[in-house]
Amino acid sequence: MENFSAYLTHPVFKVVRQIVEEEALEAYVIGGFVRDIFLERTRKDIDIVVVGSGMDLAEKAAERLRVKKVSLFKNFGTASFRYKDLDVEFVGARKESYQRDSRKPIVEDGTLKDDQDRRDFTINAMGISLQAHNFGTLIDPFNGQEDLRNSIIRTPLDPDVTFSDDPLRMMRAIRFASQLDFKIDPKCLESILHNSERLDIISNERIMDELNKIICSKTPSRGFKLLYSTKLLHRFFPEMVALHGIETKNGKSHKDNFYHTLEVLDNVAVNSDDLWLRWAAIMHDIAKPPTKRFDDKVGWTFHGHEDLGARMVPKIFTRLKLPLDAKMKYVQKLVRLHLRPIALVKGNVTDSAVRRLLFEAGDDIDDLMILCDADITSKNEFKVKRYRQNFELVREKLKAVEEKDKVRNFQPPISGKIIIKTFNLEPCQAIGDIKTRIKDAILEGEIPNEYDAAYAYMLQLGEEMGLTAVN
Incomplete structure (x- = not known):
């Protein structure tokens, strides 16, 4: 019989083995740690099941390992602590029963068999003995090892x-x-x-x-x-389910936006591990069902789905209990802007359009480009290749304009305080109008992103609006 003691060299196992032998206990390492031995994956935590009190064993092990903090969960009979590089959890072997309308189990003390029976999957029900007489022996009543080999x-x-x-x-x-x-x-x-x-x-x-x-x-x-x-x-997630399906009218069909979304998600996953960029891929077309219209001349349209989708993000995140902080704002921004780079690919890549995109995307411009690149999906390989080539031209234009005009996250050089002081104004609409027109002038390339040019433009705007500069 194969022995796995070579994998039990961590100090936690040495200490638990000592305690188990001294007190004639029955204990096993179980679950993910055992599974990951066979998968040859890094093991990040240790789950130990003991026939008896998991909390007692945890406190005794922590004392010998000189761990100061042990978290006890008396209602569940479990305890845990962190030792060096691993999270260690102890639980008493138990059997559980549930009522139909509740997730809270009725818990009773049990045997190792009871504990393995209640595990989720066979690959997580394997245990390795921590007792001296059979230390390292695998207990695999449900052939989890075979299921791992068969990928089941x-x-x-x-x-x-x-x-x-x-x-x-x-x-x-x-x-x-x-x-x-x-x-x-x-x-x-x-x-x-x-x-x-x-x-x-x-x-x-x-x-x-x-x-x-x-x-x-x-x-x-x-x-x-x-x-x-x-x-x-x-x-x-009914909004994502609603993306599924193809509708045909007058011989014209739209693509299945559910499978398109999954293709975009996989494309993003190739280039980024960022969870929230992947969420942006999931959400980018979420408003296509409510914006779907049929036009006899052009076929199916989804006008405004990017704006409605951005408005849907907070509602969906709220219901799903996802964070409503900067992560949500990031996803919302990428959904709102996801058509902009593609529009540049299709049309003339003007400096003003690039400046506006850089200004609105800010530091998220690179992630936006990953998303938009991923959104180029078609069975027509020639079409995809052409789009990707044009996309590279847009990337080069973004880089060139950014180096020249420095508009990513820029703040116009003329602040509201300067406008108030220059024209001796009380807070009013005119201040915001002047700031907006200065910003637009810079983004449109009418004036450079410099203080002197912006100040002169401000004076010109003030004169047009009947304002008098006092200094």
């Missing part, structure tokens, strides 16, 4: 029981499939579809935690396709 996500028990007990496991199944590029067992997929409504008892915060991990996977479209086919996506 499967539940230890009947999936209807596993998913109904804890509906978040349905999201976790898809998350693991997306992260590991595994297949979900057909019985599990069918069970997720049948139990999808059970997701409604899970908070959006916990759902988003799993969804964001799916979004951060190498090929996030894989996870979204599973979320759609199992109808989980329908439970919390």
Whole structure:
């Protein structure tokens, strides 16, 4: 029988083994740590299950390791602490039962078998003994090792029981499939579809935690396709579901904006690990369904979807319990601006248009260009190649104009205070009008982005408006 003691060299295991031997306890390392041994992935945390009190074992281990802070969760019988490079969690072996309308389990003390039975997937139910007489021995009652070899996500028990007990496991199944590029067992997929409504008892915060991990996977479209086919996506993100489908009228069809969005998301994922840039890809066409119109001459149109989409971002983020801070503002900005670089590709790339784009995008211009480049999707390879070549011209123009005019995040050299002092004004509309016209003049290239030129232009505007300079 293969022994895995060579993977148990961390000081935590040495200390736990000592305590277990001294007190005749039964303890195992279980879950992700064991799974990741077989996947040859970096192990970031240790989960230890003990037949007995997890809190007692945690406190004794922490004392010997000289860890000062131990977090105790008495309601769940768990404890955790951080030691050097790893998060360590201790839990007493337990069995759980759930009521239909609640996520809070009735917890009872149990055996290792009880604990493994209640685990989410076979690949997370494997344990390795920490007892002296069989230290390093693998306990794998559900053939999790074989499921890892076959790249299968499967539940230890009947999936209807596993998913109904804890509906978040349905999201976790898809998350693991997306992260590991595994297949979900057909019985599990069918069970997720049948139990999808059970997701409604899970908070959006916990759902988003799993969804964001799916979004951060190498090929996030894989996870979204599973979320759609199992109808989980329908439970919390109907706006994205509404993108799905093709409508044909008078022989003219529009593309399926759901699959287009996923293609854009995957394209972004190739070039950036940033979660919120990936969210911008998800949201960039979110308003196409409500803006869809048919015109006999041009076919299907989605006029204004970028502006409506930007307005939808805060509402969707609020409902999904996503952050409403600068991250949301960033996504909103990219959604609002995502057509602008493409418009430059299609038309004449004027300095004034480039200056305005640089001004509005600010430091997010590079991310905006990644998103817009990703948005170039077509089965016509020649068309895509031509667009990409033109996109490079836009990038070069952005760089040249920025070096020349310095308008990224620029503030006009004439402030409101200068306008007030120059014309001896009380707060009024004229101050804002003058500031706006100076800004527009700089962006349009009518005057350089310099104080003297802007001051002279301000005096000219004041004279046109009947204002008298007092100094």
